[in-house]
Amino acid sequence: MDVLPPAAFVAASASAPRRPPSVVGAVQRAPLQPDLLHPALWLGHQLGRQADAAVPSGFAALDQQLPGGGWPRRALTELLLPHPGIGEIRLLGACLVATQRAGRLVMLFDPPADLSAWALARLGLDVEQLLLISTRSRLIAGSDTLWALEQALKSGHVGAVLAWLPPRLRTERLRRLQLAAQAHDGPAFVFREVAAAQRPTAAPLRLGLRAAGADRLAVRVLKRRGPPLEGPVHLELPTVLSAAAGQRAQEAIADSATAGARQEEPALRTASFVNLA
Amino acid sequence: MLWVALHLPLLSLESFVATLVAGAAARPLALMDVHGIVSANVAAHALGIAPGLKRATALALAPQLTLGQADAARDARSLAAVVHAALAFTPSVTTQPARAVSASRPASPDTVLLEVQASLRHFGGPERRLDGLLQQLHRAIAPLGHVVHVASAPTPLGAALLARMPRARSSLPHERHCPDLPTLRATLDAAPVWLLGPGREHWEALQGMGLRTLGDLLRLPRSGVARRFGADLLGELDRARGERPDPREPIALPATFETRLELFARADTTEQVLHGAALLLARMVAWLTAQHAHVRRFTLVMQHEPRWRKDDRTPTETALVLALTEPSRDPVHLQVLLRERLAQLQLPAPSIELRLQVDDLARRAPLNEELFPTAGSEREGLLRLVERLQARLGPAQVQRLVQRHDHRPERGSELVAATAVLPGGRVAAAAVTQAATNSAANTKAALQAPVRPIWLLAEHQPLHARAHQLWLDGRALHLLSGPERIETGWWDAALAERDYFIAQTTDGALVWVYRTRLPQPETLGCEWFLQGRFG
Numbered sequence: 001m002d003v004l005p006p007a008a009f010v011a012a013s014a015s016a017p018r019r020p021p022s023v024v025g026a027v028q029r030a031p032l033q034p035d036l037l038h039p040a041l042w043l044g045h046q047l048g049r050q051a052d053a054a055v056p057s058g059f060a061a062l063d064q065q066l067p068g069g070g071w072p073r074r075a076l077t078e079l080l081l082p083h084p085g086i087g088e089i090r091l092l093g094a095c096l097v098a099t100q101r102a103g104r105l106v107m108l109f110d111p112p113a114d115l116s117a118w119a120l121a122r123l124g125l126d127v128e129q130l131l132l133i134s135t136r137s138r139l140i141a142g143s144d145t146l147w148a149l150e151q152a153l154k155s156g157h158v159g160a161v162l163a164w165l166p167p168r169l170r171t172e173r174l175r176r177l178q179l180a181a182q183a184h185d186g187p188a189f190v191f192r193e194v195a196a197a198q199r200p201t202a203a204p205l206r207l208g209l210r211a212a213g214a215d216r217l218a219v220r221v222l223k224r225r226g227p228p229l230e231g232p233v234h235l236e237l238p239t240v241l242s243a244a245a246g247q248r249a250q251e252a253i254a255d256s257a258t259a260g261a262r263q264e265e266p267a268l269r270t271a272s273f274v275n276l277a
Numbered sequence: 278m279l280w281v282a283l284h285l286p287l288l289s290l291e292s293f294v295a296t297l298v299a300g301a302a303a304r305p306l307a308l309m310d311v312h313g314i315v316s317a318n319v320a321a322h323a324l325g326i327a328p329g330l331k332r333a334t335a336l337a338l339a340p341q342l343t344l345g346q347a348d349a350a351r352d353a354r355s356l357a358a359v360v361h362a363a364l365a366f367t368p369s370v371t372t373q374p375a376r377a378v379s380a381s382r383p384a385s386p387d388t389v390l391l392e393v394q395a396s397l398r399h400f401g402g403p404e405r406r407l408d409g410l411l412q413q414l415h416r417a418i419a420p421l422g423h424v425v426h427v428a429s430a431p432t433p434l435g436a437a438l439l440a441r442m443p444r445a446r447s448s449l450p451h452e453r454h455c456p457d458l459p460t461l462r463a464t465l466d467a468a469p470v471w472l473l474g475p476g477r478e479h480w481e482a483l484q485g486m487g488l489r490t491l492g493d494l495l496r497l498p499r500s501g502v503a504r505r506f507g508a509d510l511l512g513e514l515d516r517a518r519g520e521r522p523d524p525r526e527p528i529a530l531p532a533t534f535e536t537r538l539e540l541f542a543r544a545d546t547t548e549q550v551l552h553g554a555a556l557l558l559a560r561m562v563a564w565l566t567a568q569h570a571h572v573r574r575f576t577l578v579m580q581h582e583p584r585w586r587k588d589d590r591t592p593t594e595t596a597l598v599l600a601l602t603e604p605s606r607d608p609v610h611l612q613v614l615l616r617e618r619l620a621q622l623q624l625p626a627p628s629i630e631l632r633l634q635v636d637d638l639a640r641r642a643p644l645n646e647e648l649f650p651t652a653g654s655e656r657e658g659l660l661r662l663v664e665r666l667q668a669r670l671g672p673a674q675v676q677r678l679v680q681r682h683d684h685r686p687e688r689g690s691e692l693v694a695a696t697a698v699l700p701g702g703r704v705a706a707a708a709v710t711q712a713a714t715n716s717a718a719n720t721k722a723a724l725q726a727p728v729r730p731i732w733l734l735a736e737h738q739p740l741h742a743r744a745h746q747l748w749l750d751g752r753a754l755h756l757l758s759g760p761e762r763i764e765t766g767w768w769d770a771a772l773a774e775r776d777y778f779i780a781q782t783t784d785g786a787l788v789w790v791y792r793t794r795l796p797q798p799e800t801l802g803c804e805w806f807l808q809g810r811f812g
Contacts, residue, residue: 085810086786089731105659113732116809117680117690120731131695132676133666148666157658211785214757240728240787240811241779245758249781252755 047226055187058094059235066205067225071095071187076178076203080194080222084112084164086211088191090237091219093123095187096160100126104159104186107131109149112164112191123238146173153180153188161188167195175202197222208232214249215239279397279456280433281411282373283359283389283418284426284440290316291423292355293345296541299552305339308347315347345541349385354536355421358560359389360528362417364567366410367396369527373437388440390433390525407454417566420559420608428453430461433525434517438465438472458519465517466492473513482506534564535634543582543627547619550579550628554615555608557633562608565635571604574637577615581626591626602667602696603660604639610661617668663695684765685773686733686808727761728779730789730809740790740805747780747805749788754780757787764794779811787811 047067054070056063063069071077081088096106108130117127135144145166152158181188197208205224212218218232241249294302305321307314314335317326324339335342363370372386393410400410407429418425428439439453455461468491471480488494491514503511515521536557544550554577565572580594599614667675676692683689740747747754759778766772775791782788789809796804
């Protein structure tokens, strides 16, 4: 042992996390891996990781773009929709079914319309085991929604939470929910209007959803723990239409695209006419 | 035999403090009887208020003094709660009267005695340790808010005397324990002579004779002592020393529970009502623990003060009934529920008295306590959550969805109020019991059923049809599949004769529209409607 150089001896006698003496010289060449140090650290071009295993979304293309490879647990996921009914439930279907299979409860807060039990059952959900909380009928709209949602998130006994939040929610309200979600061992989805994209959010994941044809959904990743994503992710949802009807839908989209291009000129002329008047 | 004595030196003062608003205990308080001040708290002592002062003297010394009337019935209710808490540990519980102040007025009890020899194994672990039991006893009594002096001895009266012995500031331990008779006798011999009840009357005579401790008294000839001070004095001493039998009648736990609290000042706000109700809840929990039961329904009655004389419009009382989904005796949970319900309630007048009664009980085996979360604890937590939501939002607002076999889409699903959560986080409703079991069959049936949209609009939105083209919010709709005819319900009021189509908006979202088969008079010639969106 007396042939070891002094520097190596110092390194070997130091505490355990220090590198062994043989790689002391290789530190400069080896790539820095901050994500090995702590799950909250990552490089700008990498995807962040989750401390807990994420819940797979059932869409491989989407999982690739989500930090941790799926919907995060113990955090809010913000979904921005132009209006309900563009395939948002079908997007979350696989995750909700997996939650129910694990024997945990799925709670829905203030759904924007009546739910069809038969359509949910078709997705594979156990309809009887969904709990719906409606709070809209109270005097001050939204106060009870946030309270009930916070209670559910804080309790930590709910498997998955879907909440339709009142519009123009203040950022600190959402931050409060995000803090409560840290006790919630499961995915928590909040649905908000598209205009909310202009304001900052406390949720670590924010997706913008847009219909991209029949049974297709374009998902834009607006915020994530990782590098920004340029284009949207196109997903094929569980189909509603038959094969022939799907074909007709694509033709209709193509028609309307050309029709839209043709109609553009008259629309401009009308506008200029109004201005002159 | 091993007796534990719980002496409550400040019982009457503490039962008075409970009727005041929160935070009043720090102010100078004193209790008054016909003759004058009988007890005062620390803040009042600092101002020179001492028992025995006349009312006018006390008020001259401290004008800000809050004077309350001593009330034996109020003290008895407070002590009954301590007895109930003690009954959870042993069936043989009794009370010991305080020292009689005078012969005319019997003293109210201020000491609770428990015989715990048989309970040591259960509460004290395999080594039958007394301190294990005492620790749990303290925890059970703590919510009632009393200062307790504890002692243990082989005889009931000996334990009571030990608990009442004055304590020097720091030299003596907090609790006195004499595990066997010789230690007890040695301790009692050194105790001051006025500890014995009847000896109090002869306090000056004994003092004049130079008798200070009980040991001095014992050394005198018994016949002479009995002749001069009465046989009771020696008899009591003998019972305390274990030389004469001392049979006690155990207190039986009442089968029903009702307690009340008369407030010192009118309670105007929910917080004030809740402050008083918290003590009543603690008393109820003590009784429930002794009953080995959980409460399913209880009532809090708030008695109101009429605003003026012959006020007929203000009701005399408001009753708040709390029914629990799952029986419970967790004071924190019960208090949260009560707070939510009280926050919703609008009281017609200030309350002057609170009354709590248990209406319905549930007896069941105690739950296992677990360190790590399990399915059972998750279910418990879910129940709490649902109950809390129901308490604030109303029971009808927590719902679940049920599949119905009806072709009309608006009748194919129904919302029913969720009543309970079954094991494994499953939800149960009152209306449907068998549906939960065949939900798997329902899923299979749904796969074969025709496609339905997830969102159903409560009010069908009329669509404009212009130039053979349907328009929704100014955008053209393209019909993609259909028609699917639904024609049913002729036997009830909601006859539906519709042809359904799946249509696509220009942005690609799918909607579900229908055309009424026959023109409807009430729809003003409009025959296309939007009913659903494919979520």
